[in-house]
């Protein structure tokens with residue numbers, strides 16, 4: 001698959017730095033699961049993190065701290081709880097483990113040709129995550145009240161301001177964007193969307209419903 | 216040479232110490248790793264807004280993970296500092312999650328969950344080479360660019376707060392960060 005649209009360098013670096021919120025992290029991880037180019041950059045940014053860690057001025061650990069850890073070295077290693085992936089999202093292609101582990105709601109019809117399916121982010125996140133499925137030929141008029149919107153195309157494709165977004169592509173919308181993407185003929189377009197803003201879920205469905213118009 | 220003028224050969228000995236831990240549970244090697252990295256992880260956590268006690272806890276847990284996961288460390292695909300950095304970073308994400316969810320689970324319980332979708336090994340250059348390349352690229356950034364990248368990596372601050380700290384407008388922080396990252400990408404590309 002040829003990927004033409006990527007998250008910004010700053011976003012990829014924030015992913016490597018671990019400073020994204022949980023919802024944003026899912027969107028970037030989704031892109032990374034199919035984009036070798038961005039993975040390589042994140043990889044480099046982890047080296048940057050390592051170099052900077054190495055160069056940080058040390059802060060003294062308390063006396064006895066090493067001894068404490070030494071005593072724990074022989075503890076059985078597996079306090080680790082392996083969280084089994086939820087199977088809710090098994091039918092959706094192109095999702096990374098980080099997302100596949102999550103529970104998801106059911107597909108809900110919100111407008112002709114358009115369904116959404118919430119993904120349950122397992123902790124408080126200012127960014128909400130959901131799947132959006134639009135039938136071929138649908139014009140998705142999305143007027144958004146959000147600060148930021150990240151869209152990862154999983155299947156199908158849409159055109160937005162003359163630019164085509166296909167599987168693997170990453171589309172970023174900001175507040176003043178006037179979104180009117182048109183879904184390409186062929187297959188359903190399924191996207192993972194991470195959206196930050198003031199919209200509560202019920203409100204979101206309501207808000208989404210209104211602006212979706214079928215051509 | 217890195218940004219502070221240290222020789223780049225610094226990296227390899229840490230790799231050998233991790234291998235010694237993996238191969239022969241070498242406690243002296245572990246102690247040497249601890250002495251170097253634990254105080255730096257502590258600084259990282261303090262700058263991320265942790266209090267002293269949790270910064271020390273994360274530093275200890277990070278080193279414990281280094282001990283337990285040493286066998287998973289592949290010196291041909293990861294540099295020691297980058298590897299330890301990602302462990303500490305994941306524990307930090309984990310600690311923040313526990314804060315948000317009020318989870319009673321202990322720090323370190325969920326490390327497996329936090330691992331990111333790691334790069335395919337074949338997309339990496341040899342680790343030492345990667346680290347040298349990154350150091351060489353960073354050495355060409357201005358102090359101001361290093362500073363803004365460092366702030367975005369290590370300080371849990373909104374760009375607005377960074378702006379205040381640097382006494383420049385918010386837009387300036389964003390554009391400085393964007394420019395610094397763009398420059399870094401170009402330099403890394405030229406060096407690969």
Ligand SMILES: [Zn+2]
Pocket residue numbers: 003005006007031035036037038039
């Ligand atoms: Zn990409």
